[in-house]
Amino acid sequence: MLPREFYARATLTVAEELIGKVLVHRTASGTASGMIVETEAYIGEDDPACHAACGPTRRNAPLYGAPGVAYVYLNYGIHYLVNAVTEEEGRPAAVLIRALEPIDNVPLMIRRRGSTTDVDLHRLCRGPGNLTRALGITLEENALDLTDSRLRIEDRGLVAGRVSWGPRIGIRVAVKRRWRCSVVGNRSVSHRITRA
DNA sequence: CGTTCGATGCACT
DNA sequence: GTGCATCGAACGT
Numbered sequence: 001m002l003p004r005e006f007y008a009r010a011t012l013t014v015a016e017e018l019i020g021k022v023l024v025h026r027t028a029s030g031t032a033s034g035m036i037v038e039t040e041a042y043i044g045e046d047d048p049a050c051h052a053a054c055g056p057t058r059r060n061a062p063l064y065g066a067p068g069v070a071y072v073y074l075n076y077g078i079h080y081l082v083n084a085v086t087e088e089e090g091r092p093a094a095v096l097i098r099a100l101e102p103i104d105n106v107p108l109m110i111r112r113r114g115s116t117t118d119v120d121l122h123r124l125c126r127g128p129g130n131l132t133r134a135l136g137i138t139l140e141e142n143a144l145d146l147t148d149s150r151l152r153i154e155d156r157g158l159v160a161g162r163v164s165w166g167p168r169i170g171i172r173v174a175v176k177r178r179w180r181c182s183v184v185g186n187r188s189v190s191h192r193i194t195r196a
Numbered sequence: 197c198g199t200t201c202g203a204t205g206c207a208c209t
Numbered sequence: 210g211t212g213c214a215t216c217g218a219a220c221g222t
Contacts, residue, residue: 040214049214059207077204079215096214129215170214 002153007067011086011093015041015181018095020160025135026150030108032135034100034125035158037186040168041179043093048173052092062143063092070151072142079129080138084146100125101188109134122187
């Protein structure tokens, strides 16, 4: 399990080093996990795309708290998105986890995704809304300590491959910042550039 | 291949 | 009442 010091660093550093780590969620119905292959950084009140852009609110409170804590919220009324809080208390910043390569308990994840999904491993945890559904992450997991709870991130010594940086996806502001980090050529990455 | 569009719930002003 | 850090179905080319 990654220690708090791992998260208490510059957010771009954490975003890159989270690649290849393993997000694990233990529930009553089983433990599911996947290797992180795509992340995005959201850094401070000066970042217009960060949820802290308008200052502290009830929803974004975890962003202002200790590093190594999960920030989960509901997006578009449908999808839960999970972040790892970074830097230090009082400095709102986090890394959004956007895609995983499935590892533990694929059958459970397929069940959670629903029968509409065919057994395509690369689509199972592709996209921030899809991976939370596969792992069973909801608002109940908001503010859980990633260093000491049923929701955690582990270093299993996996090698994900080379990474590249590009613009963040799905936002309408601060599009110029290239704060999205992903594994080159990994088929579980969302919004991959088709064609080489 | 590509683009469009509806679903859906809650925090926020 | 407004606006999302999305997804997938349903089209068009």
